[in-house]
Amino acid sequence: MECIECGEKIIGRSDKKFCNDACRNAYNNKQNKDSTNLMRNVNNRLRKNYRILMELNTDGKAKIAKSRMDGLGFDFDYFTNLKVYKNGSEYRFIYDYGYKLLEEDFVLIVKSQS
Numbered sequence: 001m002e003c004i005e006c007g008e009k010i011i012g013r014s015d016k017k018f019c020n021d022a023c024r025n026a027y028n029n030k031q032n033k034d035s036t037n038l039m040r041n042v043n044n045r046l047r048k049n050y051r052i053l054m055e056l057n058t059d060g061k062a063k064i065a066k067s068r069m070d071g072l073g074f075d076f077d078y079f080t081n082l083k084v085y086k087n088g089s090e091y092r093f094i095y096d097y098g099y100k101l102l103e104e105d106f107v108l109i110v111k112s113q114s
């Protein structure tokens, strides 16, 4: 067996993954850092999307060309929740701002009442 952090041969029990505590800690810290970075990136995208919706929707409701949102860097893959209403219309929300894709590449932006 080799240590999954440093690659050194492990002496002793065959179920050990690390040669010592330092390697175990180094490995776990790296894993945590990766997931922290991932969360930070997702949060940044959501924050940017939120800011764009907020800027475009000043009157509670706005119909905007999708290309304009693309131009501002809006990322349609990132939202916090999906709401499907009884009539079948589907809104993607980023916190309290939501949007629905309309015909002809328009987007309807709304703000949740709650």
Ligand SMILES: [Zn+2]
Residues within 6 Å of the ligand: 003, 004, 005, 006, 007, 008, 018, 019, 020, 023
């Ligand atoms: Zn090691």
